Amino acid sequence: MDRERVADVLEEIALLLDLKGESPFKSRAYRSAATTIRALDRDLAELVRTGGLTALPGIGSALAEKITTLVDTGSLPYRDRLRAEVPRAAAIAEFLRIPGLGPRKAQVLAEKLQVGSLGELEYACHENRLLEIPGFGARAQEKILKGIERLRSYRGRLLLGDALPLAEELRAALAAAPVVTSAAIAGAVRRGEETVGEITLVVESEDTQAIVAALSRLPRVRDASPLRDASRITVSLDAGVPLHLAVVRPEGRACALLHRTGGAAHLGALQERARKGGLDLREDGLYRGREQLPCPDEEAVYRALGLPFVAPELREGLGEIEAAEAGTLPDLVEERDLRGILHVHSTWSDGRLSIEEIVDRCSALGYEYVGITDHSQSARYARGLTPESLRQQQMQIGEARRGHPEIRVLMGSEVDILPDGSLDYPEEVLATLDFVVASVHSSFGLKEAEQTGRIVRALRHPRATILGHPTGRLLLAREPYAVNLEEILSTAAREGVCVELNANPHRLDLDTAACRLARSLGARVAIDPDAHDAAGLRDARFGVAVARRAGLTAAHILNASPAGRLDEALARRR
C-alpha cells in the first residue's frame, strides 16, 4: 500500500476513535502520523524495510507496527474492527465535509435521523426533521442544506494539485509500455485549471488493445474494460474522475493534442480561422481538401493558421487569438523565473520543517532566497509566535544565514489581520522584520463592507508587504469570504503592497480572474507556496499555472526579482 493510502487509513482510524469517544489525544496521534506519512519525501516501503519508522516524530512502536502491516498486506484488522464498532461511520465521514459539522454533530445526525448518506440527510432536512433534535435549529438545517448543495457541485472534481501528479504518473506508466511511442497530457490539466473533472492523455500507438491491457495493470485504474472505438478509451480512476485516452498515429498527434487540450472556445475560433483560410482543422489532422498538411507539432498547426504558438494556459477564448494575431501575446512567467519563495512555515509554528531544513532544501532547489513566515501571536491554534519567541527565532535565522551564505534567508512573519484591521504585532516588533505577509485567519463572517474595510486598513499599514491569500477560499471546501476585491486590489496597487497568489493547491488564491484584475490595476503579485512541509516547498508550480492563465509575465511577479533587487522590491514607501 502506498503512502497516500496509508495516510488515509490512519485518518480514518482517528475519526473512528473520535466517534467511539476515545481520548482526543489518541486520535490526534493518528492524525499527526497521517500528516507525517503524507509529507514524507522518502520511499515509505523502504523506510518500513529499514525499520526507520519510529525515528519519525510522533510515530512510536504501536503506530509503526500498524503502518508496517498496512504497507505489507494492504489491510489492517484493527481498522476493520473499529469500523464494525462504529455504526454509519462511512456516512459520518461524508457529513464532516459539510461546513459547521464536526464529528460530534455528524454522529448525532446519523444516529437520531437514521440516515446513511448525504442524500438521506438532505431529505431529512427537507422534512424539517432536524428541528426535533436538541442542539439543532432552523439555521443549522438551512446551513446543512446549503452545504450539501455545495458538496454536490464539488463532486467528481479534483484539485490541480492532485490531478497533475496523477496525470504525470499515468503518462509515465503508459509511455513506458512497449506499444506506446509517446504519451502527452492534454485537457484541463494541461491548461492548468484550478480544479478538473477529467484527465486526458494523447497516446501515440498502433495497438489500442495492448493499451487497454496496460491500463488494466495500473493500480490507479479501477475499470479498464470500456472501449468505445479504436481511437478513444475512457476508464475510471480511483480518484473519482475519468481518464480519457486518445490513441493516435504519428501524423495525427499534433492535431489530437490541440483538440484534446481545448478549451472549446479557443478551438472553435481556430477552426473558424482555418475555414476562412480554406482549411479544415480536424481532430485527426489539418486538411486542405483531401490533402493532409504535415504538422509534426502544435507549433506547426498554429503556423499553418498564420499564428504563433499559443500557450495551453491561455487557450480559453479570452482574446488570446487576437493577441497572437497582433503579436502581443505575453511572455508568460515560468517556474524557473522564480528566484525565491516568501511564505514558508517552520516548526516554530505549524510547519513540519526546521529552519535549517527549510534553508537546506530551498538552497538545493536553487532558490536565491527564502522568507520564513511563521504565524503571529493571535493564531494560537497554529502556535503563533509571541514577540519573545519571534526574537529567539530570529537569532536562529541569524545562525542559518551564517551557515548558508549561498542563499539569502529573510526574517518574515505571517501576521494576522485582526478584526479591526490592525496587525497582530506592535510597531517595534514589526520593525525587526524584513517583510510581512498580512493575512485574515479569523472573523470570516463579516459583511462585505466591513471585511473590505478591515483589509484595506491593513494594506495601508506601512509594514505590510504582501496580502496573504486575499479571499480565504479553500477549493472544493470553503467559499471565499465576502470582499470587494477590486477595492482591495486597487488599494494594494496604490499602497505598493503585493498581493499573494497563494500556490497551495487547496487555495490558489488569488484565482485566475483576480490575477488578471490585479494586473490591470497595477498590483504586483507574489507567488507563495505557503509551505508547511517538504512537499509544500514545491507547490509554487501550481501558482505559476494560475499566473500563466492570467497572462502574467515575470515582471509582474515579486519573487521573480533577483536577490539583489529584492530589497528594492520589498521596500515600498518606507
Added chain:
DNA sequence: GCCGTTTTCGGCCCGACTGTTTTCAGTCG
C-alpha cells in the same frame, strides 16, 4: 498513542465564534 533537562506517568494547542441555548458544546482556524 507519543514523549521525556517534566523521563515510565501525566501531559499533550487554545481562543473566538456560532447557534443553540438560559449557561454551553461543538466547530473552526
